[in-house]
Amino acid sequence: MAMVLSRSPAETSKSQAPAALVDPRALIDGRHRRQFVPRWLQRLFGPMLLVVLWQLLSSSKVFDERTVPPPTRVVRTAVRLIAEGSLQEHLFTSLLRVGYGVLFGITLGLGLALIAGLSRVGENFVDANMEVLRAVPNFALVPLLIVWFGISEVPKILLITLAVAVAIYINTFSAIRSVDAALVEAARSFGAGRAELIYRVIVPGSLPGFLVGLRLALTASWLSLIFAETINAKKGLGRMMTDAREYFQIDVVFVLIGVYAILGLASIIVVRFLEGRLLTWRRVYDGD
């Protein structure tokens, strides 16, 4: 004991210093790395790698050209379809359906989420119904919608509306109910009325959950579109797909899958943009 105490600080450091000491900055990787390629382009590396692999396998005849056309042929087909004007025409019709469906769906889902989220009476009336609607596969509603609304635009838009409304509702409702009660109590104690409580505390507090819902809703809207356009559609991507299948135009099928992929990606970009603008107050981990 006495020996330890009598040892001078210099001796202590001498006996320990030569071991492994490192500059802490050397341990922080990633964050200091220079970004030579823009972030959005980096994010396309995965899909691009897949396309290159696909082309290689096609060129080396591993893939049968009749069932898996090479990317080059798919691109040529896409160019031809665009030149003929048919792709834009069908795409526009589909976009219009999705647009209406998303618009109505967000309105409905958000309205119901607020009704159920803000009051227990509202929850009693709305929540179980929405859970049931979520449990029912979208496709199972198609025959009913045809019987009720015929083969007009109504059942098609309604099918998308329901899918979007459910996704928005489920996430927004749970987000409203997860708003920190301590913040609600504080706001009340400083005199915030019901209106101010809703627009200053509850709505902004549940925005992250709403945006998760929006992301799922947009994905669901494209999925529902495919179902919806099996309802005797004269135009739309679904109609194009049906025709391509009938006439065994595999390259057109591939083009359409590509179009769906791009539309899905575009939806995600929209939500990311909204998240960036609306959630600037957050400090969250966003990957290395």
Added chain:
Amino acid sequence: MTATELVTDTVVIARDVRKTFGDNVVFNGLNLEIRSGEFVALLGRSGSGKSTFLRALGALDGDFEGYVLVPERRAIVFQDPRLLPWQRVLTNVTIGLPATAAVREQARAALSEVNLADKAKVWPRTLSGGEAQRVALARALVRQPELLLLDEPFGALDALTRIKMHGLLQDLCRRHTPAVLLVTHDVDEAILLADRVIVLTDGSISLDVDVDVPKPRARDSHEFATLRRRLLGELGVTGELQL
């Protein structure tokens, strides 16, 4: 019309306040009066119900029996700042008040009183713990409260920041002269800041003393040490533990 008009100098009246929580007696006939501008520190052991009493006076919890009157203009500073992370600092200060230019001006004035004039536009998440708690203080002050309820407001701060906050709070109270009820478990903090210290034991006030330590209050003065020993004894801390 109400009893408040009869007793002009008193801002808090609590008589025979009772509350039970299952078998657990929280308040067992609690009596307290606080005069206008008086700084009262409420001490108590952990779980003694001191925060529950503050919540009752702050109209956060109405589940108690007895006769209680508090002023209309009250404000609370919680242990955690409770700032809305999605609203800028200034909006956090003005919450619950009419959104007028005059109110925003008052809020800016309150922020400069807590030395945060330049933080009005930032997000609360970018503030340090001490800064966030100063915003919470500004949010309370901007309401010009007759009664300021402080629920262990410095409990989560580091020792150095706490000392600075004590100084700031003393300045603010001198300027605004609200009645203050400070709930704390820190005996030194209570003696340092309060005009009067009360101790809550087993659901009622077991000790009620005026702090007659001359200002500025030095921790090493004889009066400070004597009162400190007495209060710690009342809280059940005796012998060597007091050091």
